[in-house]
Amino acid sequence: MRKLATCLLLLCAAPAFAQLQLTITSGVTDPIPIAVVPFERAVPADGGIDVAAIVQRDLESSGRFKAMKRTDMLSRPTTASAVDVLAWKQQRNDYVVVGRLTAQPGGAVTVEAELVNVLTGQPLPLGKKWTAGPGKLRNAAHKVADAVFEAIIGVRGAFATQIAYVSVDGQPPKQRYQLIVADADGEAPQVILERERPIMSPAWSPDGSMLAYVSFESKLSAVYVQNVRTGQRSRVSARAGINGAPTWSPDGKKLALTLGGSGGNLDIYLLDLATQQPRRLTDDPGIDTEASFTPDGSAIYFTSDRSGNPQIYRLGLAGNEKPKRVTFTGAYNARPRVSPDGKQLAVLTLDDGAYRIGVQDLASGTLSVLTKGRQDESPSFAPNGAMVILAGRQGGKGVLQTISIDGQTSLRLNADAGEVREPVWGPYLP
Amino acid sequence: MPRQKSLTKGRWRAIALSLLLHSGIVAAAVYGWFTWKHKPPQPTTIAIEATVVDERALKNIAPPPKPAPEPPKQEPEPEPEPAPIEEQGPPKPDPAELERKKEEERLAQEKLEQQKLEEQKKVQEQAKLEAEKEAAAKAAAEKAAADKAAADKKALEKKKADEAAAAKKAAEEKAREASEAELRKSLAAEERATALQSSDEAARWRASIVARIQRAWIKPPSAQAGIECIVRVTQVPGGEVTGVQVDSCTGGDAALRQSVQDAVYRASPLPSPPNPALFDRNLILTFKPE
Numbered sequence: 001m002r003k004l005a006t007c008l009l010l011l012c013a014a015p016a017f018a019q020l021q022l023t024i025t026s027g028v029t030d031p032i033p034i035a036v037v038p039f040e041r042a043v044p045a046d047g048g049i050d051v052a053a054i055v056q057r058d059l060e061s062s063g064r065f066k067a068m069k070r071t072d073m074l075s076r077p078t079t080a081s082a083v084d085v086l087a088w089k090q091q092r093n094d095y096v097v098v099g100r101l102t103a104q105p106g107g108a109v110t111v112e113a114e115l116v117n118v119l120t121g122q123p124l125p126l127g128k129k130w131t132a133g134p135g136k137l138r139n140a141a142h143k144v145a146d147a148v149f150e151a152i153i154g155v156r157g158a159f160a161t162q163i164a165y166v167s168v169d170g171q172p173p174k175q176r177y178q179l180i181v182a183d184a185d186g187e188a189p190q191v192i193l194e195r196e197r198p199i200m201s202p203a204w205s206p207d208g209s210m211l212a213y214v215s216f217e218s219k220l221s222a223v224y225v226q227n228v229r230t231g232q233r234s235r236v237s238a239r240a241g242i243n244g245a246p247t248w249s250p251d252g253k254k255l256a257l258t259l260g261g262s263g264g265n266l267d268i269y270l271l272d273l274a275t276q277q278p279r280r281l282t283d284d285p286g287i288d289t290e291a292s293f294t295p296d297g298s299a300i301y302f303t304s305d306r307s308g309n310p311q312i313y314r315l316g317l318a319g320n321e322k323p324k325r326v327t328f329t330g331a332y333n334a335r336p337r338v339s340p341d342g343k344q345l346a347v348l349t350l351d352d353g354a355y356r357i358g359v360q361d362l363a364s365g366t367l368s369v370l371t372k373g374r375q376d377e378s379p380s381f382a383p384n385g386a387m388v389i390l391a392g393r394q395g396g397k398g399v400l401q402t403i404s405i406d407g408q409t410s411l412r413l414n415a416d417a418g419e420v421r422e423p424v425w426g427p428y429l430p
Numbered sequence: 431m432p433r434q435k436s437l438t439k440g441r442w443r444a445i446a447l448s449l450l451l452h453s454g455i456v457a458a459a460v461y462g463w464f465t466w467k468h469k470p471p472q473p474t475t476i477a478i479e480a481t482v483v484d485e486r487a488l489k490n491i492a493p494p495p496k497p498a499p500e501p502p503k504q505e506p507e508p509e510p511e512p513a514p515i516e517e518q519g520p521p522k523p524d525p526a527e528l529e530r531k532k533e534e535e536r537l538a539q540e541k542l543e544q545q546k547l548e549e550q551k552k553v554q555e556q557a558k559l560e561a562e563k564e565a566a567a568k569a570a571a572e573k574a575a576a577d578k579a580a581a582d583k584k585a586l587e588k589k590k591a592d593e594a595a596a597a598k599k600a601a602e603e604k605a606r607e608a609s610e611a612e613l614r615k616s617l618a619a620e621e622r623a624t625a626l627q628s629s630d631e632a633a634r635w636r637a638s639i640v641a642r643i644q645r646a647w648i649k650p651p652s653a654q655a656g657i658e659c660i661v662r663v664t665q666v667p668g669g670e671v672t673g674v675q676v677d678s679c680t681g682g683d684a685a686l687r688q689s690v691q692d693a694v695y696r697a698s699p700l701p702s703p704p705n706p707a708l709f710d711r712n713l714i715l716t717f718k719p720e
Contacts, residue, residue, distance in 0.1 A: 020627070020636065020710045020712070020713045020714065021713075021714045021715075021716070022636055022639060022640050022643075022713060022714070022715050022716070023640070023715070023716045023717075023718055024640060024643050024644055024647060024690075024693070024715055024716065024717045024718065025644070025718055025719060025720050026644050026647075026719065026720065027644060027647030027648060027649035027653060027689075027693070027719065028644075028645060028646075028647065028648055028649065029648065029649060030648050031648075032648050032692075094692060094696065117688070117692070119691075119692050119695035119696060120674070120691060120692070120695060124688075151685075152650075152685065152688065153650050153651065153685055154650045154651065154652050154683045154684060154685020154686065154688075155650075155651055155685075386651075
């Protein structure tokens with residue numbers, strides 16, 4: 001009897017719960033509308049740095065956010081509880097970021113930020129405060145952006161990371177080469193090496209503390225490894241012929257590099273940094289160069305012209321494996337870089353008569369072209385895989401540029417010096 | 431004396447003739463009786479009796495041929511009739527003829543007796559056959575009776591069981607009907623609603639809600655094919671979303687849950703139905719990217 005009653009109750013009640021069932025099978029990749037309200041300042045400790053502006057620019061550079069103009073803001077709350085949810089929602093915002101800076105003794109500044117979902121009216125915890133020492137407030141701002149990005153997108157932000165690139169000034173024969181490390185947004189550049197002869201192919205160590213690069217400072221090419229903070233460096237390969245294109249193994253103990261030897265046939269070698277002993281990985285009469293490790297270190301991708309044109313090959317490092325060609329779209333694919341998840345390959349590809357940045361899905365082999373430039377070069381993934389940095393060309397010279405992985409949002413970064421070459425995006429920093 | 435002698439002689443002759451005649455009549459009668467008695471299919475009568483007779487009784491009854499000789503005793507009754515006829519016609523005085531007739535009479539008598547014996551034998555055989563038949567029929571009847579009794583008993587038991595089952599079923603049916611009647615009431619209302627919901631305008635309305643939410647769903651990277659989120663939505667007339675609850679999200683992360691929740695609020699107000707009767711406060715959305 002009770003069973004029957006329950007059954008009846010359920011039968012009658014069910015329609016009241018669930019009359020209309022609909023299935024949503026697609027969505028959009030539109031940017032999420034967000035308002036980053038100017039933070040409460042700490043004058044003069046903040047040094048005039050606009051933390052909210054940095055956060056806003058970071059978020060927008062990812063292509064995943066569209067920020068409200070400050071001039072459209074009707075109020076400027078600095079705490080979540082002060083956010084008039086309905087008013088912000090009415091102005092077509094989904095999220096609002098508010099925050100405060102507090103000066104600390106010794107010139108440090110504490111940054112507090114809060115995120116409010118005005119669609120639901122719920123605050124989203126960002127988890128913590130950030131304290132920045134003198135001159136580190138920009139970095140703290142990037143960390144706020146990282147936290148906001150992760151809270152909404154579900155992927156760790158990569159704004160508080162660094163990039164490295166080579167800048168070239170002047171005209172031959174009088175030229176100045178600089179190796180520069182900057183914030184991921186191109187700001188706060190630091191010159192870590194300056195030479196009158198070419199500097200090439202910078203590569204980040206997996207922990208972000210070192211850069212390997214090629215320098216012709218002694219007229220012949222040599223590979224150096226340099227500590228980014230201390231400037232301390234060492235030459236790790238100055239063998240006969242070409243020493244080029246270094247890249248770090250994921251464990252940071254080896255470098256894959258290109259050696260020409262006295263015969264001049266370029267092949268890829270694995271150099272143990274502790275023993276300085278190179279081990280040959282490829283052996284082909286064609287050019288093999290520009291190695292890039294998979295995240296697990298089990299294989300490398302590299303450029304080879306063994307088929308006649310530059311194409312990308314994969315070589316497993318487990319045993320006596322043979323290189324397998326992986327790119328088949330277009331007559332020219334070079335400079336491979338494996339994505340952090342190991343699923344994609346960023347390449348320089350000849351597309352419609354122009355050199356552009358393509359991303360190839362390794363599972364399907366499909367290559368999609370991200371950029372629209374004429375002479376783009378040197379793609380490198382952000383550590384979260386959401387963006388790619390590259391050297392584009394503007395006004396006849398190389399410029400720093402980022403592009404979202406869907407190719408929708410491209411941003412030019414500031415670079416003080418002359419022509420930018422070979423930018424590389426560094427890893428997450430501890 | 432010769433006259434007397436002749437008279438006496440004539441008298442004997444008349445008696446003999448009369449005897450002969452009567453014997454013939456009797457013989458004819460007996461024969462007629464037998465043929466009459468045995469022609470009709472008697473076994474049917476006997477078969478009917480068989481059901482009540484037992485074996486011992488059957489043995490006592492076994493010599494039914496005995497009554498057979500009796501009929502001649504009864505037969506003499508019509509005797510007076512032919513006699514006058516004989517007496518009227520002058521008998522033929524030829525002694526040879528008489529002798530011959532006597533002989534014939536004797537032969538006829540013998541033949542008659544022979545026939546009688548045969549008949550008796552026949553009757554006995556018939557009776558024996560019938561007795562056997564009766565015994566077989568009786569055995570069959572007894573077996574049939576026993577079978578019938580068993581079948582009857584079984585049928586009775588089955589009937590009882592059937593009745594009990596039927597009663598139980600009827601009770602259940604009644605209970606079910608009672609609950610169904612209540613259900614039907616609510617179902618009838620629901621059916622009307624369902625009919626309405628299956629109309630073209632309802633389909634268009636649903637499609638417009640789906641389209642609006644799909645435009646509003648900004649997919650996070652985790653929204654890959656294979657994930658599935660079930661979201662309960664409440665709206666008020668006018669389409670304003672008043673509640674969104676993410677029931678389950680398989681294969682997704684916090685950002686995915688957030689994104690589907692945001693999508694519904696972002697899509698608010700949802701399109702209103704062309705017919706207000708179509709409106710439903712509660713929606714269940716399944717986010718299932720392809």
